[in-house]
Amino acid sequence: MILQTIATASLNVKVDYNFKLTAAAYNFSWYFNGKELLIPLSCEEPVVALVKEKSEKQLQARILSTRKGVDVDKYLAKIKFVLGIEEDLKEFYNIWAKDKLFRKSFRILKGIHLRATTLWNALLIGICQQNASFKQGWRMLAMMYKILGRKIMVERWGTTYIPPSPKDILNNVNLLEACRLGYRASTVVNVAKAFTNNVLSEDKSDEYLEEDLVKVKGVGSYTARLALVLAARKYGQPPVDRWLKKIISVVYKVPERLAEETWVKIWGKWGGLSSVMTTIILDAETLSNALARIAKGQTYPILESREITPLTLWKHI
DNA sequence: TGCCAGGCGGGGT
């Protein structure tokens, strides 16, 4: 069964937007090939979108499925939200251009937006980052897609994977072991149960607050906040892990206990976006390497890096 | 080998 194009649309971009960086950041090879971006839109049907640059300020989106009668308008709205092409970051840029830690990356990264994902997938991403290196976390997530997700064929693209649904996880708990999640596996199961019990619902993903998400055992403040950033573009409460806490305390010369407060003072309502951007700026280097780069003043990503970084992940996995 | 890491919860104070 091959997914075929059932609709095509042009998307006008009105804000500062760098498609390639946005598509590349924290992505896998089965979703981005350097030119075209594949966005999974629905696991049931299944439906995906393929997006590429058409011209300056214009993207082309194709919607692909196995049947014709899908709700094109609904999916187009979803594609726009995922891409963030209506997200105005002017205020964020004003801070970025002047901030001590950020300013050197401004020219390189201006126009990058975070791609949004589902609440469920955002929680999986967060759980995989818990007490693990950046590489280990993304490898764990990749294994979940490959082992528990749905492998599908897409016309003029090839193979891709749809992330496993909560049901897929609960029906194949035995396969989680092969994903090498360690003790994080039980948190994945708890979150999957929360979705199948309707404690959490994808439809309400933009209504949730941190306090709603941390009710799930294994989901703490960091994971909840990261999920709100990635699923709802809620940036008000920044995810601050040990890595970022230390970096903030070094760069701004404050005790670690004041790191979050300092971050919010600098970034205001954009703190959550800045937290994720910091990992991109420093190529998600391990803490000691990140601090060495800060000391050298290398506070911008190496776009052509041969190592695995947030912006080159898609070349490796 | 034996540490330790982009968290977390449970148990202490």
Place this chain on the structure above:
DNA sequence: ACCCCGCATGGC
């Protein structure tokens, strides 16, 4: 409100 520890797994 804090502090402290154990925890699966992989990397060095």
